Structure formats: structure tokens, C-alpha cells
Amino acid sequence: MLVFLPHVLITLFICKLCGSQQCIKDGNCYEIVYTLVTWNQAFNMCRTDGGNLVIIESSEEQQSIAGLMQKRIFTAVGLWIGSNKVHPEEDRRWINGEKFSYANWAKGEPNFPPAEENCLEIFTSTKWNDNICTYHKGYICEKTPDLSSNESEQCIKDQNTGHCYQIVDTRQYGT
Structure with a gap:
């Protein structure tokens, strides 16, 4: 002990x-923001606050995020996370340029029609979905303390x- x-x-x-933000076992600060914004607005708001949209690189991190989401009540709108296909013909990558080493897609996803569903959200079920970037959703920011x-x-x-x-x-x- x-x-x-x-x-x-x-x-x-x-x-x-981390202040008012949440903290998960890896020492990073995570904050769920309920303000409904487009993916680009969410990206810019996280950056302005010194962080980025969350990048989920492992099942362990996914479970930590899921635990954080379960502590919060929000509608089934989904939350933006850190992936945006700028060029639809390219493989999906995180905003830091890295390819996905882990994924938690919902059944039937990704199903993006070319040039339409280029941004990534996480559902209340903690499964991932590609969606239209101009839709308004909450988001999850990640930053170091x-x-x-x-x-x-x-x-x-x-x-x-x-x-x-x-x-x-x-x-x-x-x-």
C-alpha cells in the first residue's frame, strides 16, 4: 500500500x-466542452487554450476518455476529437500528422462519402464516427499541465x- x-x-x-479540467492517469489534462461548434472552431478554441483536440492512441487512453465521458452528462450529439481529413483521398490521420495506430470505429464506420464526412467525433457510446465538419458539436481538449x-x-x-x-x-x- x-x-x-x-x-x-x-x-x-x-x-x-490542470485547474478545472479533468486529469487522466497519463498526466495530461482533458476537458469536455459542451459549447456546440464546428470542428474547425473546436480545433481553434483548444489551440487558443494551449491544447489540441484529443488524440486517442491506445485502448487504455480510450478507456480513460470513456470514464471521463461517463462522469459527464451530455446529449447524444457527439464530441469532436482530433482528426480531420483535409484531403479526402488520403488516409485518415491525427492532427499531429500521425497515422492511426488504434481505432474504435462504430459499426459501419468509417463510411465517409468523398469530401463530405472528413472530421472525427466520439459518440456517447465512445465509438468513433466520421462526420461533416460544419455540424455543431461539443469537443474534448487535451493539454499538458x-x-x-x-x-x-x-x-x-x-x-x-x-x-x-x-x-x-x-x-x-x-x-
Whole structure:
């Protein structure tokens, strides 16, 4: 039990740096936004806030996102995530240029007619669907924690990952 306690405290500290956003086990901040906007508007709003539309690269990350979605109540409109086929004849890629290494398509998807359903949404079922980019939906932003805050001065920054770790003494002394 005590072996895991320092990791839990470190994770909680990183999550605290996310502010009102949610934090998932990989240390990134995730926020579900319910404002209904087009895919391009969602992309720009995430970027303005220092993040990006979420990129889901593994079943583990998919499960974490699903857990976050289950904690929130929203309509069956779907949420934009980080893929947009700029050129319909090309393979689908994430907004960072990477090809999909993982996918969670709904049955019958992708079914995009050329030049129509070029953007990616996630349903309340957590399955993916290609859809028309000008439809209005909520979205999920992802960003790394803000390590420039005053709280980060109380922690040790990992040179490899950029994560901030706070040393917490969890020892208890007898009275």
C-alpha cells in the first residue's frame, strides 16, 4: 500500500495543475466542452487554450476518455476529437500528422462519402464516427499541465517527461 502512495500523491499534484479540467492517469489534462461548434472552431478554441483536440492512441487512453465521458452528462450529439481529413483521398490521420495506430470505429464506420464526412467525433457510446465538419458539436481538449504556475516552484521537474513531481513525506511517527 505505501509503495503506491507516493505515485498517487504525485499524480494528484499534476492533476491539481490542470485547474478545472479533468486529469487522466497519463498526466495530461482533458476537458469536455459542451459549447456546440464546428470542428474547425473546436480545433481553434483548444489551440487558443494551449491544447489540441484529443488524440486517442491506445485502448487504455480510450478507456480513460470513456470514464471521463461517463462522469459527464451530455446529449447524444457527439464530441469532436482530433482528426480531420483535409484531403479526402488520403488516409485518415491525427492532427499531429500521425497515422492511426488504434481505432474504435462504430459499426459501419468509417463510411465517409468523398469530401463530405472528413472530421472525427466520439459518440456517447465512445465509438468513433466520421462526420461533416460544419455540424455543431461539443469537443474534448487535451493539454499538458501548466508547470509555470507558482505551485510548480514547489516541485522537481523531470527533464525527460517535463512532468512536475513534488516530494511528500508520508511517514507517520508514533505519539
